[in-house]
Amino acid sequence: MKLLHTALVIATLFGVGAIGAIPVTAAQPAAAQPEAPLPGPAAEAAYEATGEMIVRYEAGKADEAIAECKERGLVVKEVHGPGNLLLCGWPKEVKAVTARTELLKSKAIVYIIPNAPVSIPPLQPAGKAPLAPREAPAAAAPPALEAKSTSVSGYTGAGAPNDPFLNKLWGMSAINADKAWGCAREAKVVVAVLDTGIDYNHEDLAANMRRNPYEVPGDGLDNDGNGVVDDVFGFNTFTGGGDPMDRHGHGTHCAGTIGGVGNNGLGVVGVNWKVQLLAVKVLNDNGSGSTFGLVKGIDYAWRAGAKVMSASLGWQPGTPRALVLPVREAISRAEVAGAVFVAAAGNNYRNNNDTRPVYPASFGDPSDPDGALGNVISVAAININQQPSNFTNVGKRSVHLAAPGGEVKFDSAGAFFTDETDILSSVAATNTFGPNFKREGGGKYAYLPGTSMATPHVSGAIALVWSRPEYSGLSGREIKGLVLSKARRVDALKGLCATEAILDLGFVCAGDADPPCPPIIICPVPCPPSCAWLPPSRPKCRLFRR
Ligand SMILES: [Ca+2]
Ligand SMILES: [Ca+2]
Ligand SMILES: [Ca+2]
Numbered sequence: 001m002k003l004l005h006t007a008l009v010i011a012t013l014f015g016v017g018a019i020g021a022i023p024v025t026a027a028q029p030a031a032a033q034p035e036a037p038l039p040g041p042a043a044e045a046a047y048e049a050t051g052e053m054i055v056r057y058e059a060g061k062a063d064e065a066i067a068e069c070k071e072r073g074l075v076v077k078e079v080h081g082p083g084n085l086l087l088c089g090w091p092k093e094v095k096a097v098t099a100r101t102e103l104l105k106s107k108a109i110v111y112i113i114p115n116a117p118v119s120i121p122p123l124q125p126a127g128k129a130p131l132a133p134r135e136a137p138a139a140a141a142p143p144a145l146e147a148k149s150t151s152v153s154g155y156t157g158a159g160a161p162n163d164p165f166l167n168k169l170w171g172m173s174a175i176n177a178d179k180a181w182g183c184a185r186e187a188k189v190v191v192a193v194l195d196t197g198i199d200y201n202h203e204d205l206a207a208n209m210r211r212n213p214y215e216v217p218g219d220g221l222d223n224d225g226n227g228v229v230d231d232v233f234g235f236n237t238f239t240g241g242g243d244p245m246d247r248h249g250h251g252t253h254c255a256g257t258i259g260g261v262g263n264n265g266l267g268v269v270g271v272n273w274k275v276q277l278l279a280v281k282v283l284n285d286n287g288s289g290s291t292f293g294l295v296k297g298i299d300y301a302w303r304a305g306a307k308v309m310s311a312s313l314g315w316q317p318g319t320p321r322a323l324v325l326p327v328r329e330a331i332s333r334a335e336v337a338g339a340v341f342v343a344a345a346g347n348n349y350r351n352n353n354d355t356r357p358v359y360p361a362s363f364g365d366p367s368d369p370d371g372a373l374g375n376v377i378s379v380a381a382i383n384i385n386q387q388p389s390n391f392t393n394v395g396k397r398s399v400h401l402a403a404p405g406g407e408v409k410f411d412s413a414g415a416f417f418t419d420e421t422d423i424l425s426s427v428a429a430t431n432t433f434g435p436n437f438k439r440e441g442g443g444k445y446a447y448l449p450g451t452s453m454a455t456p457h458v459s460g461a462i463a464l465v466w467s468r469p470e471y472s473g474l475s476g477r478e479i480k481g482l483v484l485s486k487a488r489r490v491d492a493l494k495g496l497c498a499t500e501a502i503l504d505l506g507f508v509c510a511g512d513a514d515p516p517c518p519p520i521i522i523c524p525v526p527c528p529p530s531c532a533w534l535p536p537s538r539p540k541c542r543l544f545r546r
Contacts, residue, residue: 046323047096052077052115054292054326055086061108062086068106072099080292082299082333083326087115087292116323118294120196120250120287121314121358121451123416124348125391125408161263161273163204165440168424169268170384171257171404175457176506177271180464181262183509186274187463188472191258191308192234192301193456194294195251196287197244198279199428200233202252203444204267208259209233210276212304215242226303234279235300237293244279248287249431251279253448254312256426257456258463267445268425271460271505278306283313285432291326294360298330302337307466307476309334310459311343312452317356317393321369324359328373331363335375340476342459344451345380345497346393347408353378353395365398374477377462377484380497381405381454384421387492392451399497401487403457406449411436422447458483458503465508 047053053074057065065086066076073094078087090096100112160166161181172178190210200209210233214224217232228235231242246252255270255277262273282297283289294313301309315324331341343361345353353362362368364376380402381389391408393399406422417436427433427446439446465471466479474482487501494500 044097046114046116047100050114050116050290051089052290052292053088053090053096053100053112054115055088055103055112056110056326057084057086058108058110059084064108065106068103068108072102074099074103078292080296080299082303083295083329084110085292085295085326111322111325113291113323113325115290115292116315116319118283118289118291118313118315118324120283120312121344121346121348122316123391123408123450161269162265163260163262163267163269164265165268165424165445168420168440170421171423171453171457172269172271174382174384174386174404175271175461175503177457177461177464180505180508181273184464184468185262185272187259187272187276187460187467189307189463189466190276190278190305191272191310191459191463192278192280192297192304192306193251193255193258194280194282194297194301194309194311194313195246195254196248196283196285197236197246197251197281197428198234198255198277199246199252199426199430200244200279202256202426202428204260204264204426205252205255205277207261207264208270208272208275208277210278210304226300228300231304234281235297235304236281237289237296237300238281238284244281246279246281246428247285247430248283249428249433249446250283250287250312250448250452251281252428252431253423253425253446254310254452254456255279256445257423257453258310258460260426267441271457272464275460275463278304287432289313291324295326295330298327298334298341302334302339306334307339308459308463309339309341310456311341311360312450312455314344314346314358314361317346317348317351317353317358319357319359321357321359327360328363328370331360331373331376335373335476338476340375340377340462340480341373342377342379342455342462344455345378345395345399347381347391347451348393349391351393353393353398357398358393362395362398364400365395367397375480377401377458377480379403379451379455379458380493381449381451382492382502383407386490386502388496389449389451389454391449392454394496395498396495397498400484401458401497401499401501401503402493403454403503405451405454406447408449418447418449420447422449423453425453461503461505464505468508 074088074090216223222229234244236244259272259275260268260270262269280297282294346358361378363373366372378399380399381392382402383389389405419438437446486507487499488504489501
């Protein structure tokens, strides 16, 4: 989700326009992008716009690379060991492109790129779309959208959660999360929200924040020796410190969809009633960040034990792959660590991500020059009528599935607004949402649209399924394959994404006909509670005692 007015602010503040000037045409397939990063005069503008460059050095040659950077007049601001990266700036008198050309002659240096800005995917609704306009409403027309159902229908009986806004969470119903809650409500894995941070004091999130057990809060010390002082709830890549407070609102909203506390009599309920949310602030309070910051955030997350990463962010379509290569490398390290990376397909109104990639989501494209990263899931959005949202990007090959994201709407005066057909979730105490955003619960909850909102539905689902005993042994690649294979095919998505399907958790409690039996557990007698979980509805699965 991205507010239209902030899109302009970000374009101005962070030089998105200058990055966009790098010559990439829609006709040029992603695979044909030159891998030698950004030669030519266009690069100059990109370096000047960002004021920073990322230098990737050969493993073990950090000192040599640092020395050479200094020799060329660069200022080494940060060293990021896990990625073999340096972040460099330069004084006015230094020509960045010239320094880069000289440095690339060094055997210690692999590549050099500008530190490109990344952001919440801006909403680009109908009327501005370059590709395949379908069902485009007139830009200023009031919404013709009528909700088929705004109630959660599948889980209203005994044991339904008591959260007051349950009946407004049409997205939970659309993915059959309410059916899954019949047997699965809790994710035991850590889910990292790579975003603007999380309001960890929010009434419906505080209990589901992951608490770093090895860090003593507020003592000014890095007790667990991970390089970050007092990182109890997560990491702030801008300060390098342990306070990931969200003052934008986007990250807190995504967090509530993954894991708003269930059955606490307050607000909403996430896909998981209970989960461990790790706040990784890679976007600032304007919703913008950079390649280097995102890399640091990803590496922090997997090192902190995150098994799912939710990334409702991205670069604009057609951004050269070479510009974001360090992010691919970081997601690859996360894959080795066993983590799944869920990313928004973007909101550029039917941009075809197969031909104009949106990174990092498009790193899951099988046509990537280095092959798809097996742990990346690219998420499109559907509206309340289970049709593709009027902003969502698509891609028959590179976008995997769709999840609830609402619809962009304008009132008769042409002003953007949100309503109950969008996604309701938690709001940070300090946020950037204007009066046109419909709210609930005295402002603590709000409705937002975007593939940003679709993404956390999938992240939450991966975490929930993975925590089931029968699936807990699966690898990241396998859990991704399982969830994609169980998605629900709909005609409306034909040709628009790889599965042509909507996320669906209906299989989770479907009984023993489908899912494999869990590993047989040999229990001592008397049987401890941990051995007694096997439901009577799974008679074919056996529990041994000894
Ligand atoms: Ca620490
Ligand atoms: Ca501490
Ligand atoms: Ca709640």
